[in-house]
Amino acid sequence: VQLVESGGGLVQAGGSLRLSCAASGSTSSIVVMGWYRQTPGNQRELVAVITSGGGRTNYADSVKGRFIISRDNAKNTLYLQMNSLKPEDTAVYYCYALSVIAGTYWGQGTQVTVSS
Numbered sequence: 001v002q003l004v005e006s007g008g009g010l011v012q013a014g015g016s017l018r019l020s021c022a023a024s025g026s027t028s029s030i031v032v033m034g035w036y037r038q039t040p041g042n043q044r045e046l047v048a049v050i051t052s053g054g055g056r057t058n059y060a061d062s063v064k065g066r067f068i069i070s071r072d073n074a075k076n077t078l079y080l081q082m083n084s085l086k087p088e089d090t091a092v093y094y095c096y097a098l099s100v101i102a103g104t105y106w107g108q109g110t111q112v113t114v115s116s
Helices: none
Strands: 002-006 009-012 017-024 030-038 045-051 057-059 067-072 077-082 091-099 103-106 110-115
Touching: 002 091, 002 103, 017 030, 017 091, 017 110, 030 067, 030 077, 045 067, 045 077, 057 067
Parallel strands: 009 110
Antiparallel strands: 002 017, 017 077, 030 045, 030 091, 045 057, 067 077, 091 103, 091 110
């Protein structure tokens, strides 16, 4: 499985961005996908996850009500709509996929910077 993120960038506080993650390879084996983020000197933290079939979602408390995770299985693409962005959302965002066959995969990361 290969994951390629896009959509990061610089935005002012209160603005919006949409991240995309295109999956390729053995995508039929993926059961969960999600987004994590990481800032310098800190561990990678969960932002949001979604299951492949039922579309069940889970969010970090810090982004609930502002971020929306979704996936288009026909396009093998994961999305993260980020609204009402805050400076503390600044981080490198990583796409994540859990495969029942081959374990965990990560994308290369995309930088999101929110200016105050």
